Amino acid sequence: MAHDTTVQTAGHDEHHHESPVVFGFWVYLMTDCIIFGSLFAVFAVLHNQVNGGPSGRDLFEYSGLAQETALLLISSITYGFGMIAAHKNEVSKVIMWLGVTFLLGLGFVGLELNEFAHMIHEGNGPDRSAFLSSFFTLVSTHGLHVTCGLIWLVTLIVQLMGTTEIPERMMNKLTCLSLFWHFLDIVWICVFTYVYLASMI
Amino acid sequence: MSDLHTSPSGESHGSVSSYIIGFVLAVILTAASFGLVMSHSLSPSGTLTGLAVLAFIQVLVHLHYFLHMGNGSEQRWNNMCFFFTVGFVVILLIGTMFIMNNTALHMMSR
Structure with a gap:
């Protein structure tokens, strides 16, 4: 009997958390998924069209790729810890975890820009071949999303500073960014598997 | 677990x-x-x-x-939206690859 009531209150609580804002954001993410799907399709069609230039095997390195992947993967779990702290209403912990996530994301974008700069410097920019055009479009679209996520993280950290508790509106913002950040990690799984590793076989 | x-x-x-x-x-x-x-x-x-x-x-x-x-009942709309998108992207990917490959074959560009 006691069990029944807990389930009911918990169920009610859960219903309370489900917001149309979060569902709307989920729909946005699904459209973003279609954008990435089309960019992957373009890459799949063009990845052999190297026009006598370098292929993925000549350009990509394991160490840089492993570092980028590690940073993004760790940033996923740090954001997750931030969300757990947010559900416990511990504002300072949330700010700390969001800060850690920001630094990891910044490291990822830094490594990626470094890699791009290196490739362009060697004459292997997006104008070299159809393969490189599609590569830069796909990977930099992901990088641009991560950069937007970083701006969003800073915005939320600033908004959280000086507050002592997290109202529902703030919780929705944090949940949306959580979905965004984890979604970008899923896109990165496809990028490092299909764009990088598959061309290094 | x-x-x-x-x-x-x-x-x-x-x-x-x-x-x-x-x-x-x-x-x-x-x-x-x-x-x-x-x-x-x-x-x-x-x-x-x-x-x-x-x-x-x-x-x-x-x-x-x-x-x-x-698969909770309140996630039903999220899931429907998700599976629609996955289906859409699969058609997009397979369709693009099939059509472009077929075109390339006919134009003997590969």
């Missing part, structure tokens, strides 16, 4: 243990992908298949442990 640790209301936002389980699985699957390519232990097509399987499992791990997708 993680379901034992999360209360019914915790289901939609996960717990420390579910995040850690997800993270450990993701690290293992990522390391396996890298190892598969770096060791050259399988044939090229075998490696490609292995990579695809590992990536697919890792996407499922992320969806479950980080995005907290489940």
